Amino acid sequence: MRSTSSYFLPKEIALYTASKINSEFCWFDIDGDIDPLFKEYWCKRLHPKDVCEKVYRQPSLRDSLKKGKLRKQDIAITKQKTALLQAADSIGKKIQYNCPGFLPNKRQHRMAGLAVIEIAQKISKAWRSLQAEWRYSNKSTSKHNKKVRRKEKINLPSQNRGGAGCSTSSSSETSTSYSITEDKPFGRSMMSWQDVYSLAVKWRQISEPCDPVVWINKLSEEFNSGFGSNTPLILGQAKVVRYFPNFQRTLDVAKTVMKEKTFVYNKADDMIDLSKDGKLEEIMHAESCSDIYRVVGEDFWLATWCNSTAIEGKQFEGTRITLLKMERGYDFAIKTPCTPSRWEEFNAEMTAAWDALCSAYCGETYGSTDFSVLENVRDAILRMTFYWYNFMPLSRGSAAVGFVVLLGLLLAANMEFTGNIPQGFQVDWEAILNFDPNAFVDSVKSWLYPSLKVRTSWKDYPDVSSTFATTGSVVAALSSYDD
Template sequence: MAGLAAIEIAQKVVKVWRSLQTEWKISTKGASKHGKKVRRKEKLNPPSFNRGGAGCSTSSFLESSTNSAVEDKPYGRPSLPWHAIYSLAVKWRQISEPCDPIVWVNKLSEEFNSGFGSHTPLILGQAKVVRYFPNFPRTFNVTKAVIKENKYVHNKKDHLINLYENGKLQEVMNAESCSDLHRVVGEDFWLATRCNSMTVEGKRLEGTRISLEKTDQMGYDFAIKTPCTPSRWDDFELEMTSAWEALCDAYCGENYGTTDFDLLENAREAILRMTYYWYNFMPLSRGTAVIGFAVLLGLFLAANMEFTGNIPEGVQVDWEAILEPDPHSFISSVKSWLYPSLKTNTSWKGYPDVASTLETTGLVVAALST
């Protein structure tokens, strides 16, 4: 699933970048001629994400994803909204895993307005969740660090619990278990991780919520929860749009089309910036992790870089993002294993166009079944 999704994403993105590079050349010539650079107005139009049709074998596979997505706008440069890129991967996941309800949270109407969000437990009662418990030590330390910085947490009713008196902050830092931490706070609580904006200087977005709840005399639920409220959605919408534009700017200038790894440094960082905010955003009901990585692969491929390695054992890329306070920290945490596995590759540009070759859901299912 991820391989075909990545190729299709790369094919779509390259078309956009080719148009942007043409515009860059024109604007550069204009700057030389008139002594200044003129940049035309740009507008990104978000599509409707959960449009029907993908479940019918006679429907167009990408009809609801991009609606061809690449349009020449008379008032500005061609645009492909960031939503459309991720919608490509969403469609592949919806077809490959038909039993998973994978939809954009903002299309859930009542659930969206009430703050519907993901819930990922690390500890349930006295049981350690095998898939996620390896992240417990780091998540627990992040919890203590956030408490030390903020000096408060929120209770179940969202009221503040101040912890700056009577030496409680030191007790928090000395806590070694869920029971220790719950005893210091005195009741069930939650807090939000740091997620610093790169679009609005000094602004801190609401990252992932870490919650600790007592279940019985000896058990605790320790989990991450990511609510998607309208206000939070607007914040991350702005951040994702800015990150996508930054990636286009990084690749579509004078280094466009290069296979020089050093010259692609800005493009790599821009791709990881976009990935960082996607994982902290968590805008899907399910599948955010794999869809985010599939898009990452596609964007690298579009920039002539192919990921040829494997994610190291014990590493979950989405957790690397949500436990870091900003894109720079996230990049530092993954580049040691990611960058050595990136190899320049342009051979994929000779592949048939995925969208026109697999134009119906039936053909997609057949391709995934071979």
């Protein structure tokens, strides 16, 4: 039974994909089509016995094939497909972490490359519309100002007292008979920040049906209880190979938060006071999980904070760092609970960050190939990336999706990343372990910006969404390689 249960949930996702094989890829929508309860069991890897009879079962492979087999044109190689796949393979490799435990995966690289190009193409269209709106707005404002100046001349008080058209009031009392209205704020993009990231999420979902990549707010009522990502650095006596290199820095951040807040929370979410009996001083000298646990005395968690860019002086909850005692060793991890209140805060911050980016690029900077002129655009992209990584709104895959979108945004602004992520550097952790977006920007720009080249050749790539129009063509593209 156990072996059957292990495959039931991913099998249903594979059957869902098969049912969409001849549909347009835009209709591939795991978040909208799959039952929230099913997704919850999938994310938590729970036994399906309590869910298999409660949710809609996907049609069998035989039934899906009756409706139509994979079309020949979906797997046929064309010049447009070849050009896109070559570009995607080159771009997609740039997401690779050069860290222990992160093995290269050609399928994931190709997925990332195609997602980057599609994001750039779709955002470019949205920005073009915004720029046209900006030009029209400026034109209207200019005409309005000319009319204002003409009217002001006409209504100037006459100095010819007693003559025709004379004024009955003194010049000091006279005012022009118009009012200047404030300029309307620059219009918002037709795309929301979530529309942008959803493009990358869809590619990440179809690239690996065994990975439960879903938006957490599309789960069932568990969303209200704070279900979210959980990333251990130490698990019992094991050091998690991918994330343990961040241990010392995470421990230092935890100590900083304890010193600043002077308390942590226990399992019941009650505060544990650390301000007495020299506990804080002992914590500052702690060098291991056991040292800190001995001082606190029980399982606990604390939360980092994020400084808001949208609202000056505001701070909201970043990532939770947890320390639990196990039978042998400790569970030291970061967790990101996506409660409705936290979602609302980050949604507002992401919206503001996206609006700021659109405003930075779609005004006078639009279409520029001057690298120095694009500095504010680059910084705005990194600030939005900072909030995405601290938000962590996906059940998994937020790290890859975040960097894919970053590359797509840069490409849309004619900046292509030609380097590699430095050895030992994990972009998502850099954001998580910083409290302020500007600190993250300064850290990443030191290696990212020198590797950016201003290029417009990407605009000659065939359109991704029409070249790989169906789900079947996307699956075929991710499954075929020359070597």
